[in-house]
Amino acid sequence: MTGAGISTESGIPDYRGPGGVWRRDPDHEKLVTIDYYLADPDIRRRSWEYRRASPARDAEPNAAHRALVELERAGRLDRLITQNVDGLHLKAGSDPERVLELHGNMFGVLCLGCGARSSLEEALARIDAGEQDPACLACGGILKTTTVMFGENLSQDVIAEAAEAAERAEVFVAVGTSLQVMPAASLAALAERNGARLIIVNAEPTPYDELAAEVIRDPIGEAVPRLVARLMA
Numbered sequence: 706m707t708g709a710g711i712s713t714e715s716g717i718p719d720y721r722g723p724g725g726v727w728r729r730d731p732d733h734e735k736l737v738t739i740d741y742y743l744a745d746p747d748i749r750r751r752s753w754e755y756r757r758a759s760p761a762r763d764a765e766p767n768a769a770h771r772a773l774v775e776l777e778r779a780g781r782l783d784r785l786i787t788q789n790v791d792g793l794h795l796k797a798g799s800d801p802e803r804v805l806e807l808h809g810n811m812f813g814v815l816c817l818g819c820g821a822r823s824s825l826e827e828a829l830a831r832i833d834a835g836e837q838d839p840a841c842l843a844c845g846g847i848l849k850t851t852t853v854m855f856g857e858n859l860s861q862d863v864i865a866e867a868a869e870a871a872e873r874a875e876v877f878v879a880v881g882t883s884l885q886v887m888p889a890a891s892l893a894a895l896a897e898r899n900g901a902r903l904i905i906v907n908a909e910p911t912p913y914d915e916l917a918a919e920v921i922r923d924p925i926g927e928a929v930p931r932l933v934a935r936l937m938a
């Protein structure tokens with residue numbers, strides 16, 4: 706299971722960390738809160754610009770993402786649960802059937818009216834061509850990225866599949882996650898309770914360090930390839 710920490714070496718700052726220009730916008734939370742998004746075309750316009758400015762659009766997977774692809778190809782990775790919406794596991798080549806994106810993916814777009822699927826790049830191209838708030842071409846409905854916004858529920862199917870994977874895991878590795886956000890935190894505990902060896906790779910302490918068989922504090926881009934080599938041996 707991975708969190709924001711695996712993507713910082715790809716140039717994507719942890720949104721909980723200090724600094725980002727969008728965090729200084731007092732309205733930032735509105736841009737990613739479903740009720741405001743549905744109610745206000747201006748919030749939608751700014752939300753698309755927020756996605757446009759995301760460093761994830763140009764980011765490349767790093768050594769840690771690539772090592773997890775190797776682990777999968779060696780037949781040792783059952784499911785890859787991620788809290789990230791940056792799509793970097795898929796870009797690295799992880800099997801989409803095995804990747805469970807708890808908070809969705811920012812590169813997909815969904816019509817809230819008819820369910821039609823399109824892409825972020827298509828929406829941004831329409832904005833570049835002069836539309837302020839591109840609506841669904843099929844039904845006129847509101848479009849939004851396939852990320853889970855504040856006020857929306859996570860996919861119950863994704864959570865159920867992640868929980869099943871945690872229950873059957875022999876080894877559960879938590880990488881770059883503070884294990885303070887649900888359901889990620891409960892998945893680590895569930896795996897440990899069901900007999901998994903819990904390995905935590907994170908620069909900062911987590912509430913589950915005491916439960917872990919192993920805690921690794923080294924930089925993720927070095928620690929994960931080393932760990933993967935060990936798990937494949």
Ligand code: ZN
Binds near residue numbers: 817841
């Ligand atoms: Zn539609």
